[in-house]
Every structure is written in C-alpha cells, then in structure tokens.
Amino acid sequence: MDENVLDGFNVTIPHKESIIPYLSALDESAQAIGAVNCVAGELGYNTDWIGFLKAMAGNGVEITGKNCLIIGAGGAARAVGYALVQAKAKSIIFENRTKSRADQLIAWINKLYPENEPGEKPDIMINCTPLGMWPETEATPTDIEDNIEIGILADTIYNPLETEWLQRGRAEGAKIVRGMDMFIAQGLASADIWFGENISKKIDLEPIKKVLKSELC
Structure with a gap:
C-alpha cells in the first residue's frame, strides 16, 4: 500500500479480508463485517451492504x-x-x-x-x-x-x-x-466515497445496466 498511486479502488474476492492488514483504518461497517471492498487512500470501507x-x-x-x-x-x-x-x-x-x-x-x-x-x-x-x-x-x-x-x-x-x-x-x-442491482449499487456507493459527495444520485443507471447486460449475455 505504501507504493499505491491510486486514490481509490475496489477489492473483490479473494482479497476482501487479506487486504485489511495493509490498511491504516477501517470504517465501522468494514470492522463489523470483517471485509473490505472499497479503499480510499489507506482507509478501508465496505459498500456491499x-x-x-x-x-x-x-x-x-x-x-x-x-x-x-x-x-x-x-x-x-x-x-x-x-x-x-x-x-x-x-x-x-x-x-x-x-x-x-x-x-x-x-x-x-x-x-x-x-x-x-x-x-x-x-x-x-x-x-x-x-x-x-x-x-x-x-x-x-x-x-x-x-x-x-x-x-x-x-x-x-x-x-x-x-x-x-x-x-x-x-x-x-x-x-x-x-x-x-446490488453490484451496480455497491460500485456507486464506492464512487460516493472516492469523490466525497453523493454523485450516485446524478448518474443514469440505464446506460450502465445496458452495457453490463451486453457484456454478460
């Protein structure tokens, strides 16, 4: 993490637990859940919930x-x-x-x-x-x-x-x-953390769903 040049990124399985020792602190939800799926700086969050x-x-x-x-x-x-x-x-x-x-x-x-x-x-x-x-x-x-x-x-x-x-x-x-629906929503919640504001309310979900559907079907 000391060499990380990213301001924020998402974490997926199987790394949601193994990344924790490399972070400076966790938010309340990540502590309770025991898993991190969103990192901002050196702080770990959980937006899956x-x-x-x-x-x-x-x-x-x-x-x-x-x-x-x-x-x-x-x-x-x-x-x-x-x-x-x-x-x-x-x-x-x-x-x-x-x-x-x-x-x-x-x-x-x-x-x-x-x-x-x-x-x-x-x-x-x-x-x-x-x-x-x-x-x-x-x-x-x-x-x-x-x-x-x-x-x-x-x-x-x-x-x-x-x-x-x-x-x-x-x-x-x-x-x-x-x-x-959960996958998209957790990603938008992560974006809110990275940008420090509720940008998810400003985003039209339909184009996102259309692209993801075309990629997965």
Whole structure:
C-alpha cells in the first residue's frame, strides 16, 4: 500500500479480508463485517451492504420487520447480514452446507443484533453462495419447490443476470431481486466515497445496466 498511486479502488474476492492488514483504518461497517471492498487512500470501507439495501429498495422490497434467511457463510453473507441489521429485520438466520460456519455467523449476528428473533418462516431468502454462477449455471442453493411459500428471493450473483434459482422462483410467483442491482449499487456507493459527495444520485443507471447486460449475455 505504501507504493499505491491510486486514490481509490475496489477489492473483490479473494482479497476482501487479506487486504485489511495493509490498511491504516477501517470504517465501522468494514470492522463489523470483517471485509473490505472499497479503499480510499489507506482507509478501508465496505459498500456491499449499502449495495444490497439499495437493490432491495429499488425493487420495492421492505425489509423492516421481515423474517430473513441467508444462504451462505462467507463475506457476502456477512455483508448482507449487516445490511439486514441496519434495516431492522425481525429475524436473521443463516444456512450453510457446513453447519459450524452457519452457527458462527448466527452467534455473530446475535451479538451484533440482540433484537434478533430467529425461528419463524422466512419472508425473504437471500443467496450468498456461488451456486448458480457462470459457468455452473444450473446449480441452485435450494430446491424452489421446498420454498414456494417464500415471497421474495434475492441473489448476490450477477453472472448470469438471472440465475436458475431466480428463474424458478419467479415461475412459482416469488418476487425476485437480481444480483446485478446490488453490484451496480455497491460500485456507486464506492464512487460516493472516492469523490466525497453523493454523485450516485446524478448518474443514469440505464446506460450502465445496458452495457453490463451486453457484456454478460
């Protein structure tokens, strides 16, 4: 970092945690989540959680008072969990193939959010695993047929634009939120940090979506 000539840059997997020792300080969200995806100077930030909240709001999804299930136990799951805390979800639970990792995140979220009331049927399910990502596009994190009563499905995957999991959910009548919306929103939140002002409100998202769609399709 001492030789870095950039004013700011984004960080992606697998470096979101390994970069932390090279930074001078972290903002509150990056400290809580334990991962950095945005660097400004020598300071680390996490805008993934902001991107998730903006994506949900942009699709008309209300999180406050809802029961939420997060599939996965990595950095994306922690960012989404943090976002749900900020939005005051009623309950936040984690599921993962390795139960011990899910249990660790449940303990983390309960410490962060003592108001958490796990146990009820989820209203919102969020995929924070790579299952369904290109090129393994037929993989799904859950069987939709087992979750047809869940009204809202959100995915953090943005390639493909609409995963098999989301397609099946939509066919069963669920409202879906695509990962591309989160991807764009976290990038704009990073730009706000770099420029020191809310420039994201001045940006037309449609050309951005059009270019990304053409590149990924």
